[in-house]
Amino acid sequence: MFIQLLVLMFLIYFVYINTNLNFKQKRPPFPITFPIIGNLYTLLKNQPHYVLFKYYKSYGEIFQLKYGIINTVVLSEYDILKEAFIDNSDVFIERFNKISKKFKSSENIVNSNGSIWKKLQLISIKELSPNIKIKKYEPMILDEANKLIENLNEQAKTTESFDPTLNIKICYLNIILSFLFNFRYYDYKNEKVIKIVEYIHTIFRMGSHPIPYDYIPILYSLHKNKQSNHQKIFEELYQYVGEEVQKRLEIINKNNNTINKNNNYHDCFVDILLLKFKTNELTWNEVIKTTTDIMIAGSDTNSLYTIHLIIALTNREIIQDKVYKEILNFIENNNQITFSNKKYTPYYNSVLKEVERRYTVSPLSQPHRTNKDIWLKGYFIPSGSQIIQNVYSCHLNEKDWENPFEFIPERFLNNSFLEKRLITFGIGPRNCLGFQFALMTLWIVNFKLFESIKFSSNNFIQEEFREGGTTLSPFQFKLNSIKR
Template sequence: MAFITVFLVLFCLVCAWLSNSRIRKSGKLPPGPYSFPIIGNILQLGQYPHQSLAKLSKTYGPLMSLHLGSIYTVVVSSPEAAKEILQKHDLAFSSRIITAAGQAHDHHKISMVFLPVGSQWSKLRKICREQLFSTHRLVASQGLRQDKLRKLRDHVQECCVSGRVVNIGEVSFITTVNLMSVTLFSVDFTDFGSDTTQEWKETIEALIDIVGCPNSADFFPVLKRFDPQGIKKEADFYFGKFLSMFEDIINQRLESRRTSLPHHHSPKKNDLLQVLLDISEGSDYELSSNDIKHLLLDLFVAGTDTSASTVELTMTELLLNPEKMSKAKDELKNVIGDNNQIEEADISRLPYLQAVIKEILRYQPVGPLLVPHKSEHDVEINGYTIPKNTQVLINVWAMGRDANLWLNPNSFEPERFLDNKVDFKGRDFELIPFGSGRRMCPGLPLANRMLHMMVASLIHNFDWKLEPETKTKDGNTTVKFGTAHNKAVPLKALPTML
């Protein structure tokens, strides 16, 4: 066993040395901190890599070199550099680094997240853009989401009557899971007070943690076959769990479609699975059941955890800043009226609520380093060479906290967006929490609606008070780093009726 360990260490050293030698011959590389033998700069990432990298970028600049084991990495920390990467040289940086976890169940060969830009990837993006997340499709399915928001308000009202504290992270998660499941499948996956909620939360968070967990097999690809941390094994388990569930749902729907036609006239489902099955049976696209299964996995997991985390972080800041909460509530009262249910069409009439969402996406982006990009060939950026197969990290957290871009960047101030046309739709590179260019998050139109509607539902017609023991700012704003940010301490507050 000792011999194998020594052999692997020596082999990793040789691989890292060969990799670094090739990189050094590529041209003038961006500056960066000293790289240690074998491990490179791994130890400098720390517990919160986005913060550590932001600090390093102040010394080494907006294009910074790192060696993470044998993986050469460039970190982008300014809007100008991000625009070069994601717009001017978009195609050159359109590929992904394939992690060991991403290879579970061959997900990387089917997933829109990992597929290289090509015909299959373009087909899936076009389906998302024109069929799943078009304005027409989202308007058609908004009734499904309104019912989930009504259940959220009813639950909060019950807590008001009984004097119960609300775990805002938990109710946000339940609502988001059901908003996604009803939009995709016309069914609720859980409910308030259900025993399944914790299982759902643990499963989704476990999958996301596994995907975002630092993995020695990614830093040293030669170790992938050994899976020393067991990450690939865990990813196989959790990916398999979701894929099996979605396969059952697809098969049930196919059976229902088969038995209901042509003799029955049951109402047609108005969800995204129905759209995908219609597409798969048409002649415009070749879309297999396996394609649908993996696409649903991408959409459901990514949409659930990030949206729930963003809502909890938003409510945290509003509760810690009562004057901001009052402004948002006053706007809802003036525009929507007392006791009226907000509609998705009302979002455009609520500029302060929009500013609140923009500000939380600047201040606490749930994906602080986005999904890593990879260079397809050598590219020159600002006089530096970024070699082929370089991993590129876009530090959107650093750009959101840059004092050269934002006044008082470490303060939660939605007012900065009231007379500011900067938006998060991918055109303003100082605020790109959903990415930009051809790899931008395809679910943004749905996420945009869900975030505004959930926050509005929680604050319209309700007052909130933090639990006395959770009133400290540090305890309420600390987040855990991962593929998606989550609060380290759950947000709990007592609601009262207005």
């Protein structure tokens, strides 16, 4: 047994040494790196973005880490992220795929590469990008916002203070479900919708927990026959989505004659995917997994954004009142509540942007991989390196943001330069395809919230320390609300 252990350690160390040979080239600066595990210990902490922020303060806009045998480069300021993901997008466009995510990586829009990603991206962007197409969803979003307000007001009647998190998450899940399937859960107490919200929350909380064999592949043999909790939850969601997709397929089959006469016919996004499935342009798994991706990502990030906004303005009554006065002025001038009228709410818009910046929801984005050797800012980055977009540091660096830890919405008033340096939805060709739909949704829902409700609290609600994961979620909190 002892000899086998020695052989195993030798093999691991041999691989490690061979991945560190090319030091004749000028590499980015890096902290102390241990044999075999490298800097993997930084991921063991539940808030790795804090660790990377400290490294950024020490090493600057680009630095290198070693996660097991995986060479990792962290980019932490807008200019270098632009140089990588926009100016050299062909080198940085691929996703870094982890072994533990094999069960979903090759057939979905988030993790796929090559021809599969290009195919799914083209289909999705045609529906999610043109403003004229997403505008048709505004009445549904407005209706769901009113439903959320009803539920929050009911919640406020039952207790003096309450946590609005669940109702907010159901609201945004409903909006995504309506976009995907053209249906919603009108009862916010429905057990199925609550279970889906819980699953999605768990997925994002587990997302930052490191799995050693992702970075030291030789360890995979010890785990390859075990199904992770992460995978089990995804399988449950795939089953749920599959059932809903099947319902849409039956509707399409019933209306086949209508569809043949008008190729643009569809009631929802899944219809578009299914029409591609019927012509063999997409596989069934690509339909299911892409739909699941959109459901998960679209509901969680938007809901967390609104929760952070509510907390920020509950803690800052003066700013909340200024937002309300601007909203009142908007309504008194008979403006229609539509995203195309956002030019009439400059202060409210600035508050939304400052929440994006100050309370970054996705601190490290999805990792990428270089597909060939490249020099960046005078440093050599070898092919196959994992590349991390350090969004958290990008939004809190002192080069771009004066007093970065202060909540100052005014910094965005008439300042398009700073607005461009927000990378909440990513940067480059693989940014969030639905970011325009997300911004429209957030503008409408939060407009209605602060038009209808005044939030307050007897105590300052903790903002900085949040529950870690792929996204950052505020810990449980309670507040008071008054119907306006």
